[in-house]
Amino acid sequence: MNMIDHLPALQVIVPLISAPFCILMRNHMLAWAVAVVASGAAFSLAILSMGFVSDGATLTYAMGGWEAPYGIALEIDAFSALLTVIISGASLLALLAGAASARQQLVDEKQPLFFSAWLLALAGLLGITITADAFNIFVFMEISSLASYVIIAAGPHRKALGAVFKYLVMGTIGATFYLIGVGLIYMMTGTLNLEDIALRLNDVSDQRPIFVAAGFITIGLALKAAVFPLHVWMPNAYNYAPHIVSAFIAACATKVSLYVMMRFDFMVFQPNLVGHEFQFSYFFMPLALIAILSGAVVAALSRDLKRLLAWSSVSQIGYIVLGASLTTEAGLTSAIAHMFNHALAKGGGFLIAMGAALYYTTTRFSNLAGLGKEHPWIAAAFVVIGCSLIGVPGTAGFISKWLLVSAALEQGALGVLIISVVVLSSLLAVVYVWKVVELFYFAPRPEGGSSDVMQVRKPEMLLYMLVLGLVAGANIWFGIMPGEPLALAGQAAQALLGGSL
Amino acid sequence: MVWLDLYHYWVFAILLMIGYFSVIAKRNLVKKLIGLSLFQSAVFLLYITMGKVDGGTAPIIGMTDKTDIFSNPLPQVLILTAIVVGISTTALGLSIVVRIKEAYGSIEEDVIHQKDQVE
Amino acid sequence: MIELFNVFLMSMLIITALAMVSSRHLFVTVMLSGFFSLLIAAIFLLLDAADVALTEAAVGAGISTVLFLGALALMDVEETVRGEKWIRIFSLFVVAVTTLALVYAAFEQPAFGDPNAPIHQHVAPWYIQHVPIHMDIPNIVTGILGSYRGYDTLGEVFVVFTAGIGVLSILGDPVKNRRQRVVKKAGLRHYLIPRLVGRTLIPFIVLFGLYVQFHGEYSPGGGFQAGAIIAAAIILFAILEGEDQALKIIPMRGLYFLMASGALLYAGVGVATMLMGGRFLEYGVLADTMVAGQQWGILLIEAGVGMTVTGVLLTIFHAFAARSNL
C-alpha cells in the first residue's frame, strides 16, 4: 500500500505513538520537542489530506483491513479535514508559542508527563474527528477528555482543581449520555458504523427509542461542547488552566463535540426521524440566542483577561450553534466557517493572555494596565484579534458574521430577531474588547508593578512573537482571502444536508 | 407482558437514576465519584442485557455442546472497553479529590466554594 | 429457576445502590460499592458475558475499592454537609426528566432475550461466523476485541495510559513524595499470619494472571484482566511488605517503561503491519497465513495491553499510597 493511503490512520497514530515516547524523555526540553514534532507532523498530514478532499472526495480507511460495518472505518471529508487542520494547527502553534509559558507555570520534571498528556489530547481530538464509528468516537472522546483534565489540572492555582473536577464530572455525564444514546441506537439497528446506522434506520419503524437516543446523544454532546446552559464547567476550566493549555483547548476542544453533534443530528437523525429538523431548531435556537447575549454580558463585566476570553467563548459557541440551528445550507456554512474563524481569534486571544502573563504573572486587569507601552507588539496583536472577535470587516470574524446574518435573512421575520441579537452581541463584543484595548494603551502602569518576574529567554520569546504575529496575520488573511476554509465549510454543509456520509 | 419482558431495562433505569441523582445532588466529592461510577455501571447493564439471547451461551466456541446459539459478543466487547474507561476516569477523579483535600482541607463542595469566595 | 435468581440479584443490586448513596459514612459506601461490583459481575455472568464479569470483578471489586480506600485514608470519612434544598429539588427534576425519556423509549424496544432483535441479525452473526475462519480461536469476544475492533482496544490502552500519567502528573512522583513525608508504616510486616498467608498466595495470583493473559483466546480473559490481576498481586505484596520493598522489585522508572512500552508494543504491531503492506492493525500480514497472522497479532497486542495495565495500575497505586501512608 502507498503511504498516502494510510493518511487517515497516520493522522491519529502519529501523535498517539509519540505520547509514550514523551514520558521517557528525561529532559523537559526534549519532551517539548517531541510534542512539537508530533504536532507538526499531524498538522502537515492535515494540510495534506485537506488537499485531497478539497475537490469533494473523501478518504476512507478500513482499520485492520476489516471493512465497515464489521471493522472500524476512518473517514476524512471536507468537514473533518477542516477540523483536523484546526486541531493540529492549534496544538502546534500553542506549543511553539508556549515554551516560555510552560516553563513559567510547570515544574520542569512534570513536563514530560504534561506534554505526553497534551499529545494524547491532540490524538483523541483527531481520533474523534476522523472516525466513522459511533463507539470509537466514545473511546477517543475519553482519551481526549482524560488528557484534557490532566493538562488543565496542571494549572498552578488551586482553583484549577475545582474547575477540573467539575469538568470531569460533567464531561463524564456527557460521555455516558452519549453512550446511552449509542446503546439505544445499536439496540434498534445492530450496527455502530455511522453510515450503516443512517442506512438501517430507514427500515426501523419504531421511532421512540431512536428519538430518545437522539435526545441523549445531542444533550451529551452539548454538555461536552459547553452549549448554554451546559457551559458551567467551561469558563473556570479555561481560566485556571495553564495558559498554554487554554490557547490549545479553547481553540478546538468544544468544536469537536459540536462537530460530532452536527454529524449525528444532520446525517443520522435528520433523514430518519420525523420532525427532527424542527425539534433541533427550536431546541437550540433560543439557547444559542441566550448564550450569545449572556456570554457577552459576563465577558464585558470581567476583570481578568482569561476570564473575559472564556466567557466570550460561551457567546461565540452560541454563534456556531445558532448557525446550525437554522438547519439551512447557509446557516451550516456559517457555523462551520465560524468554527475555523473563532479558533483563530480565540486561540490568538489566549496567546495574548499567555504573553501578558509571562511579563506580569497574572492576567488580572490591574496587572495588565499599560501593557501597550512596554510591549507594543503584543498589544497590537490584541487589537487585531479583538477586531476579529468583534467581527470588524477585514478580519476572519467578520466573514462568519456576514454569513450568519445572510443566513438569517433567509428566515424572514425570525431573521430580524436573530440579526438584532447578533448585532447587540457584536456591540457587547466592542465593549469587552475595547475595555482591554484602553487598558493596554491608556491606563498607567501600576506602581512598582511585578514586571519581568521570570527570565525570558530570547529564542523562546522570538518564537512566541513569531507565532503571535502569524496568528494575528491569519486573522486578517482569512478575513480577506477566506476562500479555502469557506469552500470546505460550504462542502461540509452540503454533505451534512445531503444526508450522506 | 411488556413490562416484565423489560425488567432488566427497568433495573438499568433505576440504577441510572440513583447514580445520576447522587452525582448532581451530593456535595461530597467522593460521593459524587461513587455516583458517577454507579451511573456508568447502569449503562454497562443496558448493553450486556441487550446482548443476551434466550437459550444462548457465552460466545466461546466449544465451551459447551450447544454450539449453535451464542449471546451477542459485540456489546460485551464494547463494555469491556467502557469498564476500563470508567476506572480510568475514577482514578483520575480521585487523584484530583486528593489534591483538593490537600489544598482546601475539605472535600465538601460548599466548604471549598466558601474558601474560594473568601480569597 | 435461573430467572428467579436473576431477579434476586437485581433486587440486591438496587438495594445496594440505594444503601451506597444514602450512607453518610464513606467507608461503608466504598465497601458497598465493591459488593455492588461483585453482584453486577454475577449478573453479567448470568447474561453470558464471562469476560465482562471477570473484568468487572477485578476492576470494580478489586482495583477501584483499593483506590477509594487509598484516597479515603487521607480524608474525613463522614459526609458532613447535605446539599441545599433547591439543589436536591433541581436534581430530582433533572433525574425525573431523564427517567421519563427512558420510559418513553422503553415500549418499542425488542423484548429481553428475543433472538429476532435487530442486534442479533446484523454484524454480530457475521463475527460469530467469521472468527473461526479468520483467526480460529474459540473466544469470539477476544477475536472482536483484538482484531475486528482492535482500534477501539488500542484507544482503550491509551485511555489507561492517560489515566496513569494523569495521576502521576496530578499527585506527583511517588518516590519523591515519600521522601518528603515521613512514612513510618512498613506494611504488615509485623503481623505474622497475614504475611504468611499473603506470601503463599502471591505466586499463585501471579500465575493465575499469566494464565488469564495467555489463555485469553480460549477462555474468558485477556490482557486487561491479567494486568489487573498481576497488579493486584504486587499491590498485595506492597501492603504486606511495605511500599519500599515493592518499589525495589519494580522501581518507578521501570513502571514508566512498562506503561510506555505496552502502549508502544500495541501501536508498534499496527505500524509493523503497515510496513509489511497491510493496513494498520491488519494482523493477517504478520505471518504466512491469515489465521496464523491474526493469532500472532492478538497475542502480541494482548501482551501490550497486559503490560500497560499492570504498569498503570501499579503507578496509580504508588501515587496514592505515597500521599496517604497506606
Added chain:
Amino acid sequence: MEPWIPFQYIPLIPLVGVVAILLGARVNDNVREAATLITALMTALAVWGFAPAVMEGQRFSVTLLDEVLPGIPLALQLEPLGAMFAILAGSLWVVNSVYSIGYMRGNKEKNQTRFYVFFAVSIAAALGIAFAGNAFTLFLFYECLTLSTYPLVSHKGDEKTIKSARIYLGVLISTSICLFLPAVIWVHSVSDGAFAAGGILSGVLSGPEVGLLLGLFVFGIGKAAVMPVHRWLPAAMVAPTPVSALLHAVAVVKAGVFSITKVVIYLFGVDFLFAQSTVGWMLYIAAFTIIVSSLVAIQQTNLKRMLAYSTIGQLSYVVLAVSVLTPLAEVGATLHMVAHAFGKITLFFAAGAIYVAAKKTELYQLAGIGRRMPWTAAAFTIGAISMIGVPPTGGFVSKWYILAGAFQSDNFVAIATLIVSTGLTATYFLPVVYSMWFGKEIEGPVANHGEAPMAMVIALTTTAALTLLFFFLHGPVKVMEQQVLLGAL
C-alpha cells in the same frame, strides 16, 4: 497630467509611506516629516493624474479578490464621484501635512510618529472608500477608517480624551454594525451589490423596503453625522487640531456624506428614489439637522465646538442636496462637499494656529486677535464667509446649485431651510469675525504672541486661497459630477 500608476495601487502609496515614516523616525524627525510630505505629494499627484482621463469619460475598474465571500468580490472602480473625493483627500493631505508639522512641533506633542502613521493609514482607508466598487468593499474600508482614526482622536491619552474617543468609536462602530452592515448584507443578498450608474435596486426592492434600506444607510453611515447620530463629532473635538481638520474637512465626515451620495446615486439611482413615496423623510431629517445644529452652534462658547456643530449642519447640506433628487442639486451636493472641505479646513487651521500661538480656545478670548495674527484672522474670515455662502467663496457656488436644484422640483422645504440656515450661520460666525478684527484684546495665557509657526500659516493661507479660487474654478468638479449624472440619467 498622465496616470503614472494603476489606480488600484494608489491606496497603497500611503501604506508604503507608513513604512517610510517608521524608518524615517529612526533617523530623525526631519526625515520622518519629509517622508510624510513626499508620500502626501505622491498620493496627490497620483490621483490628479487620473483627473483628465476621468473627465473625458474613462472609467477604470478592477477586481482585487474574486470571492472574499461567496459571490462577493473585493472590487475597486474609479468613477468621477470617487475620483473627486480621492483628489480632495489626497490634495488636502499635502496641505494638512505641512500644517501638522507646524502644529505638532509648535505644540510639542508626544508620540508624533504614531500620529503620522495613523494619519497615513486613515488616508489610505479614505482612498479605499473613494474607489470602492461595491457595497461590501465600501463597508470594509469604512470600518478601516473608523478604527484607524481612533488612535488619532485619542492621541492625548488623558482620561477626558479617552472618554470622548470612546464615544467617537462607540457611535461609529455601533451605527455601522447595527444599521450599515445589515443594509450592506441586504443589498448583497438581493443583488450583486456592485455600484453602477443608474442604480441597481430599481425593480428589486419596492415600497417600504426602499425607505427602510435607505434609512439603514443614512443612519448607519454615522460619519455623515445626521442627527441623532451626530454625537461623535463634538466628542472628537478632543483630538489635536490637524486631526479635527482631517476629520471634518478631509477624510471622515466627507467619507460619510460621500458614501451616502454614492449609495443614493449608484445603488438606488436618483430616478428610482425620486419615484418612491417612502424616502421623503430623508429631506426632513437633513433639514432638521441643519437647523438644530445651527441653533446649537450659536450657543457654543468654545471655538472648536462651534466649528463642530457647524460641520454637522454643513454635512446635512450635502444630504439635503442629495435628497432633493434633482440633477442640479446632485451637482450642488458634490460642489458643497469640496467647498465645505476648503472652508472648514481653513477654519480649523486657523483655530489650531490660534491655539498654538496664543493658547486660546474660547470665543470671548479671540477679541482683537486679528491685529496680532492678521494672516490667520484673514483666513478665518474667508472660511467663515464661505460657510455662510457669500461670494466670492466656494460656499456660494455650491449653495447656488443646491438652491437651483430645489427650485427645479419646487422643493420649498429645502429652499426655506437653506435661507433660514444661512441666516443662522451668519449669526454665529459674523460676531466672531467682527470681534477678531475690531474687539478689544483680552489677556490670554500667552501675553505677547505673533503669528503661529510658518508651516501653519502657509497651510492656512493656501486653503483660504483655495476657498476663494473655488468660486472661480469649480468647472472641473461640475463637469465630473455631470458625468456621473449623465450616466445616471
